[in-house]
Amino acid sequence: MKRRILFVDDEPNVLQGLQRMLRSMRNEWDMHFAGSGEEALSKLEEAPFDVIVSDMRMPGMNGAQLLREVARRYPNVVRIVLSGHSDREYILQLVTTTHQYLAKPCEAETIKDTVNRACALRDLLTSKELSAVVSRIKSLPSLPSLYMRIIEVLQSDDPSLQKIGEIVSEDIAMSAKVLQLVNSSFFGIARRISNPVQAVMFLGLETVKALVLSVQIFAKWEHSKVQGFDIERLWHHSMTVGAMAKRLAETEQLSAREADEAFTAGLLHDVGKLILAASLPDTYQKVLAASKAQRIPLWRAEEAVFGTSHAEVGAYLLGLWGLPTSIVEAVAWHHRPSLCPARTFCPLTTVHVANALWHQNIPEQQEDAPQTLDTMLMESMGLTERLPAWQSVYAQVITQGGK
Numbered sequence: 140m141k142r143r144i145l146f147v148d149d150e151p152n153v154l155q156g157l158q159r160m161l162r163s164m165r166n167e168w169d170m171h172f173a174g175s176g177e178e179a180l181s182k183l184e185e186a187p188f189d190v191i192v193s194d195m196r197m198p199g200m201n202g203a204q205l206l207r208e209v210a211r212r213y214p215n216v217v218r219i220v221l222s223g224h225s226d227r228e229y230i231l232q233l234v235t236t237t238h239q240y241l242a243k244p245c246e247a248e249t250i251k252d253t254v255n256r257a258c259a260l261r262d263l264l265t266s267k268e269l270s271a272v273v274s275r276i277k278s279l280p281s282l283p284s285l286y287m288r289i290i291e292v293l294q295s296d297d298p299s300l301q302k303i304g305e306i307v308s309e310d311i312a313m314s315a316k317v318l319q320l321v322n323s324s325f326f327g328i329a330r331r332i333s334n335p336v337q338a339v340m341f342l343g344l345e346t347v348k349a350l351v352l353s354v355q356i357f358a359k360w361e362h363s364k365v366q367g368f369d370i371e372r373l374w375h376h377s378m379t380v381g382a383m384a385k386r387l388a389e390t391e392q393l394s395a396r397e398a399d400e401a402f403t404a405g406l407l408h409d410v411g412k413l414i415l416a417a418s419l420p421d422t423y424q425k426v427l428a429a430s431k432a433q434r435i436p437l438w439r440a441e442e443a444v445f446g447t448s449h450a451e452v453g454a455y456l457l458g459l460w461g462l463p464t465s466i467v468e469a470v471a472w473h474h475r476p477s478l479c480p481a482r483t484f485c486p487l488t489t490v491h492v493a494n495a496l497w498h499q500n501i502p503e504q505q506e507d508a509p510q511t512l513d514t515m516l517m518e519s520m521g522l523t524e525r526l527p528a529w530q531s532v533y534a535q536v537i538t539q540g541g542k
Contacts, residue, residue, distance in 0.1 A: 141166075141167060141168055141169040142167065142168050142169065142189045142190065142254070142258055143168075143169045143171070143186070143187065143188045143189050143190075144168045144169070144170050144171070144188065144189065144190045144191075144192065144254060145171050145172075145173060145179060145182060145183070145188045145190070145191045145192070146170065146171070146172050146173070146192045146193075146221075147172075147173045147174075147175070147176065147178075147179045147191065147192070147193040147194060147197075147202070147205065148172075148174070148193070148194040148197070148221075149174055149175055149194065149197040149198060150194075151174065153194070154172045154174070157172070157250075158170070158172065160247045160250075161247055161250065161251070163247075164251060168254075171188070175197060175198075175199060175200065176193075176197060176199060176200030176201070176202070176204065176205035176208075177199060177200060179191065179193070179205060179209075180205070180208065180209075180212075183209065183212070183213060183216070187213075187216075188213075188216055189216065189217060189258055189261075190216065190217040190218075190219065190254050190257065190258065191205075191206070191209055191216055191217070191218055191219070192219045192220075192221050192241075192250070192254070193205055193206060193218075193219070193220060193221065194220075194221060194222055195220055195222035196222070202220055202222065206218045206220070206237055215261065215265070217238055217239075217254070217257040217258060217261055218237050218238050218239075219237070219238060219239045219240075219241060219253060219254070219257065220237050220239070220240045220241065221241045221243060221245060221250070222240070222241075222242065222243060223242065223243035223244075238257055238464050239253050239257060239464055241253060252480065252481065252483075255480045256464070256468065256479065256480050256481050257464060259468075259478075259479065259480050260454070260458070260464060260467060260468050260471060263451060263454070263471055266447065266451070268445070268446035268447040268451075269447045269451050269452065269455055271445075271446060272415075272445045272446070272447055272452060273452070273455060275418075275419060276414065276418040276419065280356065280414070280456070282460045283351065283352060283355035283356065285306065285307070285310055285313060285351050285355060286348065286351045286352050286355065288306050289303050289306060289307075289347070289348060289351060292306065293344070300339055300340045300343075300344060301336060301340070303339055303344065303347065304335055304336030304337070304338070304339035304340060305336060307335050307336075307339055307347065307351070308335040308336060312354055312355075312358060313335075313350070313351060313354055313355075314335040316350055316354045317335055317338045317339060317342065317347065317350060318332065318333065318335060318338050320338075320342065320346075320350065321338040321341050321342055343399070345396070345399030345400070345402070345403065346399060346402060348403070349381070349399070349402055349403035349406050349407070350406070352403070352406075352407065353377065353381075353406045353407060353410075356407075356410055356413060357370065357373075357374050357377075357413070364420050365416045365420045365423050365424050365427065366424060367424075367427050367431075368412075368416050368423070368427065373409060373412065373413075376409070376497060377405070377406050377407070377408065377409055378406065379493075379497055379536065379537070380405040380406070380408060380490060380493045380494050380497055381401075381402045381403070381404075381405035381406035382402070382405070382536050382539075383405065383489075383492075383493035383496070383497070383532065383533055383536045384401040384402060384404060384405035384486065384489035384490045384492075384493045385398050385399070385401050385402035385405070385489070386532050386535070386536055387401065387488075387489040387492060387493060387529060387532060388401040388402075388486065388489050390528065390529070390532055391484050391489075391525075393484065393485070393486075393489075397465070397485065397486055400463055400465050400466050400469075400486045401469070401486040401489040401490065403462070403466050404465070404466045404469035404470055404473075404486045404487070404489075404490045405469075405489070405490050405493055405494075407453065407457060407466070407470060408450075408453070408469065408470050408473045408490050408494065409449060409453065410449075410453040410456060410457070410470070411448070411449030411450060411451070411452035411453030411454070411455075411456070411470075412437075412449040412453075414449070414452050414453065414456060415441070415445075415449055415452060422444060422445075425444065426440045426441055426444050426445075427440075429443065429444070436474070436510060437449070438450060438474050448474070450470060450471055450472065450473055450474055451471055453470045453471075454467045454468070454470045454471035457470055465485060465486045465487070466486065468481075468487055469485075469486045469487040469489075469490045469491075470490075472487055472491075473487065473490045473491050473494055474491075474494075474510060475513070476488060476491045476513055476516055477513055477515070477516045482519070482520055483520075484520070484522065488520075488522075491512070491513065492512065492529055493533070494510055495510050495511060495512040495513075496512070496529065496530065496533045497533075498510040498511075499511075499512070500533065500537070512526075
């Protein structure tokens with residue numbers, strides 16, 4: 140069945156250009172075009188759409204207002220901004236209502252790739268198997284309050300790292316973790332930092348946001364009653380994969396934003412294990428036993444029991460919380476990156492490689508079969524020759540304590 144895509148822009152020339160540029164997709168996409176937000180909402184009332192791609196600055200209803208309304212009325216529609224304006228004011232309006240932000244001018248391949256990836260992720264998160272598992276969980280954890288306060292500051296008229304540092308300093312566990320990280324050899328600073336506010340300003344917003352999420356999630360599930368479920372080991376593994384993923388992103392010269400997203404995705408890639416272990420402890424105990432007895436990866440044992448794995452469950456939660464799509468898809472496909480339509484080096488690639496290298500290099504700590512690197516995908520992407528460099532990066536991260 141064709142995907143139904145709705146493009147919205149008040150300039151007829153832009154819509155005509157999109158129609159010409161995306162002509163090759165007419166066998167896969169049923170494309171419609173609207174000249175205003177009001178016209179777009181009328182079309183959405185007439186028939187369902189899979190994706191809406193909207194401009195930002197339009198007379199009457201602007202793109203932020205339109206996508207906010209679409210999110211409220213049609214939450215399953217993938218929402219993408221295609222705009223020539225990069226004003227911070229506009230970006231902040233889109234934080235909670237938009238899945239992707241594309242800057243004009245934008246090549247056809249970028250639009251195709253973005254739409255296909257977003258649709259694939261949406262399909263994954265609405266699968267029947269995942270719904271069945273989630274319906275058995277009595278309550279999914281809500282977004283940590285500290286993270287919400289930081290997002291509120293970010294969305295305020297005067298966002299500042301100083302304010303965020305002051306919020307973090309109110310939380311003992313978070314202050315300790317921020318100071319531990321900033322003073323670790325991973326950041327290589329000569330002087331020791333003892334003030335949480337200074338630590339936040341040094342680490343930067345995205346790293347602090349990732350830490351806030353992970354520290355609070357891990358603390359919440361610390362008392363899981365599943366025998367053999369080692370929360371300390373999982374925390375250390377997650378920190379190592381996060382640090383490794385960020386270092387890989389920097390090595391492959393991804394943008395600073397993508398490097399931050401790689402760190403967050405690595406830190407949170409196994410959050411689904413916490414949800415399953417805490418919510419379905421008796422069943423998860425059997426999953427752990429089956430993985431160990433049969434020497435199969437844990438996610439394979441989860442699939443045998445639940446029909447889905449911790450990867451999809453974790454991605455589902457992070458998707459509900461509104462984290463960036465690149466982070467959600469990195470969590471969703473960190474075992475099987477070839478299922479993602481993307482064929483570029485991205486945060487997903489960094490997390491997959493970091494996770495596989497960790498499992499391959501610490502065999503004595505394996506309680507199940509090791510995670511393997513998708514060598515066929517690496518070869519198809521022309522990345523095989525980069526493996527020695529990545530292993531060198533891994534060794535450096537481990538030497539520095541995996542932080």
